[in-house]
Amino acid sequence: MSGPRKHILVVEDDESITLGLRMNLEAEGYDVTVAEDGDIALELAGSGRFSLIVMDVMLPKMNGFEVVRRLRDGGSVVPIVMLSARGAEMDKVMGLELGAEDYITKPFSLAEFLARVKAVLRRDAIARPNKRRVVEAGDLRVDLDTREVTRDDQLVELTPTEFDLLVCLVEAGGKVLSRGEILTRVWGPGHHGTLRTIDNFVLQLRNKLEKDPSEPNHLLTVRGVGYRFQA
Incomplete structure (x- = not known):
């Protein structure tokens, strides 16, 4: 295929x-x-x-x-x-x-x-040959069909899980998702990982997608709740 x-x-x-x-x-x-x-x-x-x-x-x-x-x-x-x-x-x-x-x-x-x-x-x-599902957020461009992400027109290499996590947050439309919700949506209901798994993957995404990972513009932490994506 x-x-x-x-x-x-x-x-x-x-x-x-x-x-x-x-x-x-x-x-x-x-x-x-x-x-x-x-x-x-x-x-x-x-x-x-x-x-x-x-x-x-x-x-x-x-x-x-x-x-x-x-x-x-x-x-x-x-x-x-x-x-x-x-x-x-x-x-x-x-x-x-x-x-x-x-x-x-x-x-x-x-x-x-x-x-x-x-x-x-x-x-x-x-x-729907031309109806590509593309999300643009400032310097980021996420193509949901080709599973490609670019920052400032440069291709960013993401693992399949990193991409699925990004899509999960993007598709929430700015809504805050708890770590438990993210774990279920991305890894599935039978996954036995810890909630800390989410934090580690978000950190990896920030390092790849944010200009300043310590002051993120897109992958935001909502203290005590979870994460949300800001366009």
Whole structure:
């Protein structure tokens, strides 16, 4: 797979299915994050860093139909592929009318699943070839599609995790995010790292992106709460 690695969010509570999907998607060159229920899916999807969401219908806390509805009502345009053992025509119609790009009925072959994922991503790229998602903030330019960051027109090399953390803060639109929120959105709900991990990565980003890391203009600390991005 050429070009920047695409990041896929898999929302599925069945561990055996999740394992199979993750292994095969990663083998195809995709980065994968997993959410086990609808609430976590909504929180992660809000980070804006995913190229596609694979959404099971039968989920704990909030079903997949409701998650899709809320994402679309909130303005999200990320492509969604729904998975379900519910193969009734009305369920398929509901998923598609809510805004999903495809609906796959379980059981399915992994070859078919991967082919459909590629087809949805291909259609999405054709449908919006010039609609690049770019955020500009003073001397910084963040291209969410190519995963490139420049400062004063000079390319800045970021690790995948550093870039995901930056996008998480940028997509919050100036809102303060707690360290716990950042940990969940960037590393996923199953990560066992400490909150100090966030501080270390923010420090690394400041050293790469701020003209004066000791007096940051963009990556701001909100004492006792967390961090926010200032354009």
